Amino acid sequence: xxxxxxxxxxxxxxxxxxxxxxxxxxxxxxxxxxxxxxxxxxxxxxxxxxxxxxxxxxxxxxxxxxxxxxxxxxxxxxxxxxxxxxxxxxxxxxxxxxxxxxxxxxxxxxxxxxxxxxxxxxxxxxxxxxxxxxxxxxxxxxxxxxxxxxxxxxxxxxxxxxxxxxxxxxxxxxxxxxxxxxxxxxxxxxxxxxxxxxxxxxxxxxxxxxxxxxxxxxxxxxxxxxxxxxxxxxxxxxxxxxxxxxxxxxxxxxxxxxxxxxxxxxxxxxxxxxxxxxxxxxxxxxxxxxxxxxxxxxxxxxxxxxxxxxxxxxxxxxxxxxxxxxxxxxxxxxxxxxxxxxxxxxxxxxxxxxxxxxxxxxxxxxxxxxxxxxxxxxxxxxxxxxxxxxxxxx
Amino acid sequence: xxxxxxxxxxxxxxxxxxxxxxxxxxxxxxxxxxxxxxxxxxxxxxxxxxxxxxxxxxxxxxxxxxxxxxxxxxxxxxxxxxxxxxxxxxxxxxxxxxxxxxxxxxxxxxxxxxxxxxxxxxxxxxxxxxxxxxxxxxxxxxxxxxxxxxxxxxxxxxxxxxxxxxxxxxxxxxxxxxxxxxxxxxxxxxxxxxxxxxxxxxxxxxxxxxxxxxxxxxxxxxxxxxxxxxxxxxxxxxxxxxxxxxxxxxxxxxxxxxxxxxxxxxxxxxxxxxxxxxxxxxxxxxxxxxxxxxxxxxxxxxx
Numbered sequence: 001x002x003x004x005x006x007x008x009x010x011x012x013x014x015x016x017x018x019x020x021x022x023x024x025x026x027x028x029x030x031x032x033x034x035x036x037x038x039x040x041x042x043x044x045x046x047x048x049x050x051x052x053x054x055x056x057x058x059x060x061x062x063x064x065x066x067x068x069x070x071x072x073x074x075x076x077x078x079x080x081x082x083x084x085x086x087x088x089x090x091x092x093x094x095x096x097x098x099x100x101x102x103x104x105x106x107x108x109x110x111x112x113x114x115x116x117x118x119x120x121x122x123x124x125x126x127x128x129x130x131x132x133x134x135x136x137x138x139x140x141x142x143x144x145x146x147x148x149x150x151x152x153x154x155x156x157x158x159x160x161x162x163x164x165x166x167x168x169x170x171x172x173x174x175x176x177x178x179x180x181x182x183x184x185x186x187x188x189x190x191x192x193x194x195x196x197x198x199x200x201x202x203x204x205x206x207x208x209x210x211x212x213x214x215x216x217x218x219x220x221x222x223x224x225x226x227x228x229x230x231x232x233x234x235x236x237x238x239x240x241x242x243x244x245x246x247x248x249x250x251x252x253x254x255x256x257x258x259x260x261x262x263x264x265x266x267x268x269x270x271x272x273x274x275x276x277x278x279x280x281x282x283x284x285x286x287x288x289x290x291x292x293x294x295x296x297x298x299x300x301x302x303x304x305x306x307x308x309x310x311x312x313x314x315x316x317x318x319x320x321x322x323x324x325x326x327x328x329x330x331x332x333x334x335x336x337x338x339x340x341x342x343x344x345x346x347x348x349x350x351x352x353x354x355x356x357x358x359x360x361x362x363x364x365x366x367x368x369x370x371x372x373x374x375x376x377x378x379x380x381x382x383x384x385x386x387x388x389x390x391x392x393x394x
Numbered sequence: 395x396x397x398x399x400x401x402x403x404x405x406x407x408x409x410x411x412x413x414x415x416x417x418x419x420x421x422x423x424x425x426x427x428x429x430x431x432x433x434x435x436x437x438x439x440x441x442x443x444x445x446x447x448x449x450x451x452x453x454x455x456x457x458x459x460x461x462x463x464x465x466x467x468x469x470x471x472x473x474x475x476x477x478x479x480x481x482x483x484x485x486x487x488x489x490x491x492x493x494x495x496x497x498x499x500x501x502x503x504x505x506x507x508x509x510x511x512x513x514x515x516x517x518x519x520x521x522x523x524x525x526x527x528x529x530x531x532x533x534x535x536x537x538x539x540x541x542x543x544x545x546x547x548x549x550x551x552x553x554x555x556x557x558x559x560x561x562x563x564x565x566x567x568x569x570x571x572x573x574x575x576x577x578x579x580x581x582x583x584x585x586x587x588x589x590x591x592x593x594x595x596x597x598x599x600x601x602x603x604x605x606x607x608x609x610x611x612x613x614x615x616x617x618x619x620x621x622x623x624x625x626x627x628x629x630x631x632x633x634x635x636x637x638x639x640x641x642x643x644x645x646x647x648x649x650x651x652x653x654x655x656x657x658x659x660x661x662x663x664x665x666x667x668x669x670x671x672x673x674x675x676x677x678x679x680x681x682x683x684x685x686x687x688x689x690x691x692x693x694x695x696x697x
Contacts, residue, residue, distance in 0.1 A: 002491055002495050003491060003492050003495075005491075006487075006488055006491030006492065007488075007492075009488075010477070010480065010484070010488045013479075013480060013484065014477060014479050014480065017479045018479065219473070220471075220473045220474060220475055220476075221471035221472075221473045221475040222475045222476060222477070224440075224443075224445060224469070224471065224475070225469060225471065225475040225476075225489075225536070226489075226492060227445060227462060227463070228443045228444070228445065228462065228463065228467065228468070228469050229463065229489065229492045229493050229540065230462070230463025230464075230465075230492075230493075231463075231492050391445065391446070392446060392447065
């Protein structure tokens with residue numbers, strides 16, 4: 001036991017004196033979280049049900065007591081849309097306003113069935129806007145029109161707007177279920193996605209400093225010296241891995257702090273930490289186990305530091321691309337979504353999202369945690385087996 | 395102290411093998427283990443340390459089979475086998491904790507190692523900032539933490555200045571005087587000749603020669619000559635003629651009379667006939683380099 005404690009103490013000292021390594025492990029994922037959360041904020045708003053911004057124009061708007069004005073008022077109540085009066089020459093752009101609703105001069109007449117019905121509203125979109133968003137906007141405008149028209153019919157029949165909504169539109173007929181009833185369908189916002197995603201990436205990135213250290217010690221015969229002093233290879237590895245587990249937990253603390261405290265200052269949504277902290281630590285430790293197992297394997301199979309650096313870096317990027325770190329899984333096509341489960345980063349991210357987005361507890365992350373720990377154990381065992389084999393065969 | 399009998403070992407896909415190797419090292423001896431690169435020295439050391447498992451044969455260390463983690467044995471690799479980002483003291487504290495569970499024994503071992511290797515002044519400096527000589531001292535100091543009965547040193551003075559080399563050799567001598575058996579591998583044959591009491595020459599996984607240093611060097615049929623120029627080509631073409639040194643005024647040559655098959659008088663006559671008069675003549679004492687090269691040459695001839 002004293003050997004293990006001494007090894008942990010030694011490894012911690014070495015880590016604290018390796019400023020380059022610490023920068024890679026803490027600053028890099030922190031920067032990724034900041035940059036990606038802010039950069040993808042708009043995209044996630046589109047994908048995740050946030051309001052779509054558009055212009056409103058038309059010469060009828062200033063005339064009071066017209067149906068056009070009533071239509072505009074109803075349009076402003078639409079939860080999916082955020083509209084603003086257009087200035088002359090206002091451009092459509094994905095970075096700001098994505099669509100334009102133009103109320104034509106003959107809106108009231110068209111609504112009353114006088115003349116061409118196509119003279120009511122014109123809808124135009126920014127060229128970059130996706131088909132899903134176009135359909136969503138069109139549906140919102142159509143719904144507004146239906147509500148206005150139904151209200152007018154109801155009023156003609158002597159009923160009020162509330163009656164029209166309740167009995168004619170049946171607005172309460174469809175219930176959207178959120179939370180426990182429909183957990184898997186809940187989508188994260190930019191911060192909820194990017195904080196755990198780049199945390200996981202940072203955790204797996206320890207394979208670079210870890211494997212470098214192991215290979216250095218192997219080349220310098222320090223590992224051999226420890227073995228001749230009677231220290232088993234498994235204990236040598238354990239003494240090295242445990243400080244890295246602590247590093248992974250410190251990464252968790254830093255990334256959560258950035259998500260909860262720093263990102264709101266930059267205009268992003270704050271990461272809510274009103275979640276199961278135990279579940280969060282559980283999935284973090286499990287992710288760390290898988291990352292450390294992978295790091296051990298990279299160290300065991302690589303002969304040189306250069307090989308280990310390339311293998312670690314490339315594998316992290318591939319795991320991240322496949323596992324929904326760089327591109328969220330919910331925007332991937334179905335085949336890629338299925339393939340993403342090949343990456344342990346996907347298992348980890350799914351676990352983090354279960355806690356941070358869907359409010360799950362330990363039970364919600366149990367399977368993912370088990371898979372990650374099992375993988376970590378398997379990889380670490382393989383690493384020790386390969387190290388022993390190479391000792392006798394190389 | 396160490397008894398190796400019929401030891402065989404082979405790495406797959408590699409030419410280096412130990413082939414029925416036999417070697418004995420007496421308690422209290424300093425054995426110089428010599429051999430060209432690839433001779434199998436490192437493999438042999440790894441087998442003695444228990445890092446590798448022999449295919450055949452036996453290794454007895456202090457009367458018991460060699461195994462990984464035997465307290466009687468300490469290894470000093472040629473590489474700096476410690477942590478450069480730790481201080482000398484931190485390195486020693488760590489390796490002491492690996493070797494000893496008792497904190498008092500640990501502290502005493504660290505103090506003793508620092509004292510014996512003269513690391514006192516620099517013990518709190520990062521090992522990365524040590525000179526080559528002090529790195530070598532630390533490398534040895536770590537091995538001393540175990541208070542080993544058998545110490546294996548692999549080129550412990552490589553790339554150090556003469557002053558540090560003298561100090562390190564002095565440390566090794568003192569350890570030996572205090573009862574530690576030492577196996578010393580080096581390519582610096584003068585150093586081995588000066589330090590070791592016995593020597594073993596190995597090549598291609600076999601021990602070619604083993605014996606007491608004095609008796610190996612004291613072979614009578616060897617003539618050392620300082621000549622004003624090179625010997626005649628007819629002599630040079632024969633095995634047993636080795637150039638030892640060269641200065642602007644003379645060349646030092648060693649003639650193995652047994653191998654040449656002539657007497658000292660006949661050799662001097664041949665040189666006289668070639669117009670070469672020796673500046674200096676020394677008879678009856680060989681240098682280790684000559685013993686080493688001759689052993690290798692005989693092995694090459696045998697193959």
